[in-house]
Structure formats: C-alpha cells, structure tokens
Amino acid sequence: MSDHATDAATDVFVAHRNLLFTVAYEMLGSAADAEDVLQETWLRWVALDLDEVRDPRAYLVRITTRQSLNRLRTMKRRREAYVGPWLPEPLLTSPDVAEDAELAESVSMALMLVLETLTPTERAVFVLREVFDVGYDEIATAVDKTPAAVRQIAHRARLHVEARRPRESVSASRTRAALDSFRRTIETGDLQGLLDVLAPDVVLLTDGGGVKQAAVRPVLGADRVGRYIIGGTGKAPVTIDYVPTVMNGHPAFALHVDGVVDGIMAIRFESDRITGIYYVRNPEKLTHIDSETRLTLR
Template identity: 75%
Template structure:
C-alpha cells in the first residue's frame, strides 16, 4: 500500500483500518484471520469508484463483514478439528482501552467466548449493532437480510448473550486487584490464597492447541482449578508480568524471556469466576506489542 500513499482509496482505507480490524476481530476472535479479512477487503475496495461511495465507513464495514462471514464458515471446520478448547487469540492493547468500558467489554475474553456460541449471522448482527452502533438498514445490506429480519436476529442474539455474560460492570481497578491477589498467591505457592480469590464455581479454560499441555476440557470448581494451576506453574520457573490484554488486566507468562502464555480473568463480586489460559504458541504473536483497536 505504500506505493499508493497519495491515492484517495488508500488514504480512506488507512483512516478506517483500525476500525475494520476491530470489526473483523470481534467477529472472528482471531487476529491472524482478521488481518486476512482486511487484505481481502482492501482488494475489493481498490476496485471501487471511491467518488461514487456516499458513506465510506458504511461501505468498508459492509465489505469487511461479508469477508468475515465467509471466513467464519471456514474457521468452523478448523475449530471442529481443534485439539481441546478453543480460546480467542489474545492481543496486547493500550492501557487506555481498559478505561473505555464499551470497547473493553466488546473485546473481552469472556464476551468473545459467549459470541462463539452464536451462529455466524447472529454474531455479525450482534457485533455490528451492539459494539459499533451500525443501523439496522446498514447491517441488512451487510448480511443480505431484510431490516425486519435483522431486528429479530439482533433481539435473539442480545437475549442469548445477556443470559451468559456477567451481570455487573467491573472496573479495571477491581479486575487488577483480583489479578494481583491471584498473582501473589501463585508466586508464593499459597494454595489457600488461591482458593480465597477464586469463586467456588470458577471455570478454567486452557488452550494449548495440541501443541502445549492444556486441559482437554474446561475445569470447574475452585479446588480442581487450584490443583491444575499448581501442577502447571509448579513445573516451570516462569515469570508473570501484568499487562492489558483484550482491554482488561491480564498476566503474561514468560520462560527464559519468551512469552509462553497469557492468563486472562473474569471477575464478579470481587472474585475470579473465569480463567482463560492461552498456551498455543500460534496464538501468542500479538502479545509482544500493542494492537490499536477502536469502535469509531
């Protein structure tokens, strides 16, 4: 794209690139696939007569949505063959993302996992409407449905998501406090301390992708989770550092300076109710440097 720096089509695309990436990522849960979608969207955009496009943002979001839907269907086959639980690809985000409640919630590990339970069209409609405030008419054009059908899909998807996401808004400071208590207990091998910061019904989901050791199914219950964590972290002398991942405080695990895992949490009533541990090295490439995200 650098060869066309003065080209209007390039300038417009670059101006909306972070938005389009965020759209694709929220629909796919994979930064690598989101980048592929953006490349496909770009190839279609450069064939368009920009002067004839009234709403450039809407047009680009529409192209990105359609490409994301195509990609979602191919990803479904990959996920069916995936070894163990599949978690979204974690991304290091700027600290100010955590202060943007809307953006942080929309890219949180917990919500991204809930979105995995929607159909591709439901996910597209929910993401465009709830996160990006796209009109029903624009969404209809993007997903090839009538506005009336889109309204019904949006209502059904919202009801499904609301039944599964956390009930309260948790501030970054509350999440950080729980994470610091968890980290301290982990580093000092304080098993009682770990039990104290975990909710009794806590669920741990670990993603090794068949490459790294991970539980092949979610682990439920504080005592079982503590046993698993103690087993995994007790074997390696890795270091834990805090960072903002997917808009929320998280732990980055390093071994000999190399990033080997990301541990994100979900907090309710000041205790950890969800642990999301990504160990698949193919999903850790976006943790070394910040990825810019935006809803606008």
C-alpha cells in the same frame, strides 16, 4: 484505476483501518484472520469507482462484514477439529482501550467467548448493532437479510449474550488487587489463599492448540481449578514469572517460563472473585502480544 484514484482509495482505507480491524476481530476472535479479511477488503475497495460510493465508512464496514462472515463459516468447520478448548487470540492493547469501558468489554476474552456460541449471522448482527451501533437497514445489506429479519436476529442474539455475559463490571483498582492476590497465592503455593479468590463455579480453559500441553477439557469448580494450578506450577522444574500486562483492554498476565513467554492468562472477575481463567499457550496465537494493536469503535 489511476494513480490519483488509488491514492484517494488508500487514504480512505487507512483512515478507517483500525475500525475495520476491530469489526473483523470481534467477529472472528483471530487477529491473523482479521488481517486477512482486511487484505480482502482492500482488494475489493480499490476495484471500486469511489465516485459511486456515498458513504465510504459504511461501504467498507459492509465489505469487511461480508468477508468476515465468509471466513467465520470456514473457521467454524475448522474449529470442530481443534484440539482442546479454543480461545480468542489475545491482543496487547493501548491504555486508551482500557479507558473506554464499552470498547474494553466488547473485546474482552469473556465476551468474545460468549460470541463464539452464536451462529455466524447472529454474531455479525450482534457485533454491528450492539457494539458499533450500525443501523438495521445497513446491517441487512451487509448480511443479505431483510431489516425485519435482522431485528429478530438482533433480539435473539441480545438475549443469548445477556444471559451469558459477566453479571457486573469490576473497577480497575479492585481488579488489580484481586490479580495481586491471585499471583501471590500461586507463587507461594498457597492453595487455601487461591481458593479464597476463586468463585465456586470458576472455569479454567487452556488453549494449546495441540502444539503445547494443555487441558483438553474445561476444568470446573474452585477446588479442581486451584489444585490444577498449584499442582502444575509446583511440580514444574522451571522458573515461572507472572508478568502483569493489559490484553484486550483488561489486566492479564504474561507467563514467562525460564525467561521465555509461555502464554497469556486472562482473568474474568465478578464480585471480587475470579470466575474465569483463560490461558492461551498456542504459539500461533501469541503473535500480537509484543506490540500494541489499535482498536476503535468509530
């Protein structure tokens, strides 16, 4: 490829890079793997004759999808040996992500966990169709299925996700109020106050990846979750600070232990109650919490 052609390919790739990263991240739940997919996409992209590419955006999304599918199938096997619950890698996101309700929901920890229950092909089809509004014919080309099969897969995946996704959205102001209450009860050791903000069926997932101490199974129910949190923070001979931040387009906490970041705690709200607490401690998943990651649906 000539220098001129390489420059043209680079310009097109850079113009769509944030979109391609978002596609890969929503399919994989891992920023590190999404970055690897983009590198693989770039290598295939620069090897093409761009004069034969009618729609660069669609073609790049197709390459990214195929590379993500290949990696997702490998990751599924890898996660079977993962120590304890596996949680998506949290991303520090810019204010515009939080302001885009559709984008914020699509990268929320809660929805990303629902997507983990889909097969690789179902996840690819759901992400492309429901999140990025890609046409069935284009999806069929990306996943090597017929358009009719893609429609069936999309319908099945949609029903699966709808049955498990958060039942209602909570306004930013109500979320902040609930988060403030949550933090105060923990900092003061107020178990009853904590129980008042937890839904009866709340679930706590902690991801240490076998590197940091974490619960190896989900903690279920308000009483068990409340006692687990209060008991753990109350006994620790350290100073713990809950620093508000925005991860994956939603309010969260960065937990600082004696001034050092220990992990990211994302919260899921429904009806002013906390229904999910997701605490990522695995150091390998804390590499994108200091600088904003640009995400986009377009």
